[in-house]
Amino acid sequence: MLESDSPHPLSLEPAPMARPRRVVRSRPLNPSRPPNLPEIQPLPRWARLNGGAGGVRNAMFLAGAGIAHLDQILRAGADVSSAGRDSVDVSNAGKNFGVEPVFSGALRQRLALTAAAACARLARLREDEAALRDAEHLTGCGGETSPAGRLHRLFRLFASRSVKFDAATLAIAAEHVGAPSAMDAQGLAGALRDAMIKADEPLAAAARVSEAAMHCLAAVPAIDAEIFVLWLADVALAQKLGWKAPIPLLATVVAHPALRRGQNGRRARPRDSDWSTALAGAYALAAGEAIDVAGALSRQTQKLLDAAPKLRAKSAAPVIEMLLADDCVTPARAAKTARLSDRGARRLFDRLIELRAVRELSGRASFRLYGL
Incomplete structure (x- = not known):
């Protein structure tokens, strides 16, 4: 469903998020060393509308x-494209603002x-x-x-x-x-x-x-x-x-x-x-x-990135990126995008559920939907 080659620039078909102009991701997501996401502080009570x-x-x-x-x-x-590198180029510090x-x-x-x-x-x-x-x-x-x-x-x-x-x-x-x-x-x-x-x-x-x-x-x-x-x-x-x-x-x-x-x-x-x-x-x-x-999504994303090194499937990284980019993902779509077999995609999501890295959103035994 999340196609990258939309047939028309104004098409309403979903497409992956465009990358920020100030950051060039030189390589795809490498989950071997997941980053720690910054903790999101909730909006204080005094700043919330109470209806009065x-x-x-x-x-x-x-x-x-x-x-x-x-x-x-x-x-x-955080620019997770640098996850898994052995060193960090300090000359690029501050460029991710x-x-x-x-x-x-x-x-x-x-x-x-x-x-x-x-x-x-x-x-x-x-x-x-x-x-x-x-x-x-x-x-x-x-x-x-x-x-x-x-x-x-x-x-x-x-x-x-x-x-x-x-x-x-x-x-x-x-x-x-x-x-x-x-x-x-x-x-x-x-x-x-x-x-x-x-x-x-x-x-x-x-x-x-x-x-x-x-x-x-x-x-x-x-x-x-x-x-x-x-x-x-x-x-x-x-x-x-x-x-x-x-x-x-x-x-x-x-x-x-x-x-x-x-x-x-x-x-x-x-x-x-x-x-x-x-x-x-x-x-x-x-x-x-x-x-x-x-x-809530930030906390669940951290669980997903922490679980990534524990996944045996070689095509896990594209599936992780799909989960981060959309409300939910079907195993069939994940299999097509990551070049997995249908059975392999289902097993990958079963493993992610076991690791509490994703949730099953439909509540059904078939035609399941998975998301953060």
Whole structure:
């Protein structure tokens, strides 16, 4: 499913994470001497949105604290390509500043699944996370899928490449949220770029892009336009922060009870007059949850890298890289990528389970899915 030779640069088929410009990996992952990953500290309690009145008043502050911490995590990774070398070239010290952690692909893909499931509920579609995971990983690459499956594929774009506000990209994204083909993608692209120019900081960019998009999408069904705007806001935030690819954040929490307001518990919508405040609260909550996910993935990644030298399979390294890059991996896909037999791939995952380096995510005896 994770193809490296995508047929079109704007294809929504997942692809491996692009390497950071400042780091050139001269050799593939060598797990013979796994590195120690830096420990990820959880977001402090004082920086978390608690849903109370104070949380609403301090939404901007809490969002800034959470996003700053998440930004630090995304720039504090270790270059594992040097694992297993007998010496370290001190002349390269300091050149790894800004490297994303090795599990950043899995982080984006896992949050993409959460975002897609949340949007499916907003659109009153039936698929939950388990159904979306099965549909994406157990069917043929690029095959037909359901409306919820198309939302999942849209959010999976976050894990494969940077996203720009150009007409071609927006037209493809619009198709996946159900927007009509007659939508003026060129006009929308121009409006979004203007909004980005006028915004001087990340949260303002996300809010301005939301406002511009809702104006341009007035003819699109409300729920489709809203889901599209949640996606666009995350793209704007990532562009202002200089992330190499966006992270699904806003859609993962937009319907969270802590963000509901009024006696009826109404959720915030991009067309609301106070959307910028609601958006800040949502990012405060989403950043905290994303940091928690990153912490769990970091600990599991360390277990995986520690287990790597104990694996007898010569093709274990490509499978490890696949697990670090995606939400989950099937034995069939691992066998194809690493040139293992089907039986060899199953035995490899059984060994990883035995070492507690991965988890089986489906809970089934067959058609199993494995991930961090």
